[in-house]
Amino acid sequence: MRHAALILLALILGFASFSGAALAQTATTPGLARPHAPHGAKVLIVSPKNGAHVGQDVLVKFGVKGIKLAPSTDTAANTGHHHLLIDQNELPPLAVPIPNDATHKHYGKGQTEDTIHLEPGDHTLQLDFADATHMQFSPLLVSKRITIHVK
Numbered sequence: 507m508r509h510a511a512l513i514l515l516a517l518i519l520g521f522a523s524f525s526g527a528a529l530a531q532t533a534t535t536p537g538l539a540r541p542h543a544p545h546g547a548k549v550l551i552v553s554p555k556n557g558a559h560v561g562q563d564v565l566v567k568f569g570v571k572g573i574k575l576a577p578s579t580d581t582a583a584n585t586g587h588h589h590l591l592i593d594q595n596e597l598p599p600l601a602v603p604i605p606n607d608a609t610h611k612h613y614g615k616g617q618t619e620d621t622i623h624l625e626p627g628d629h630t631l632q633l634d635f636a637d638a639t640h641m642q643f644s645p646l647l648v649s650k651r652i653t654i655h656v657k
């Protein structure tokens with residue numbers, strides 16, 4: 507009897523925390539949802555290589571596997587475009603579109619490379635793949651964050 511009461515209590519508490527979490531999620535989710543990444547999809551910086559010494563004009567080549575590269579006008583599922591994060595220690599917030607500025611560059615035409623200009627010194631580069639609404643995938647489709655040395 508006592509055992510059954512404990513089980514009932516556990517069920518009630520479990521339900522309460524579940525609905526609490528659902529409420530919290532509703533409160534923080536804006537209009538846009540994160541797209542689901544296909545299993546095995548991958549994003550990588552083809553060049554430059556991590557640790558490379560380069561000039562101030564750097565040709566960055568973007569790679570993607572297992573998901574279709576498309577312009578941001580294409581809203582089909584399992585498509586997206588590259589974003590290059592420059593000198594960012596953290597990814598942009600996941601609940602909103604990736605910001606569009608000099609250190610969060612969007613390649614909404616479906617580009618596969620760009621030449622960027624950097625000041626001398628060390629810089630980091632990371633690719634962050636996102637859908638037509640610039641929302642990051644779940645799970646994330648990001649490259650390794652590489653460091654390059656600009657002469």
Ligand SMILES: [Cu+2]
Binds near residue numbers: 578589604640
């Ligand atoms: Cu974008």
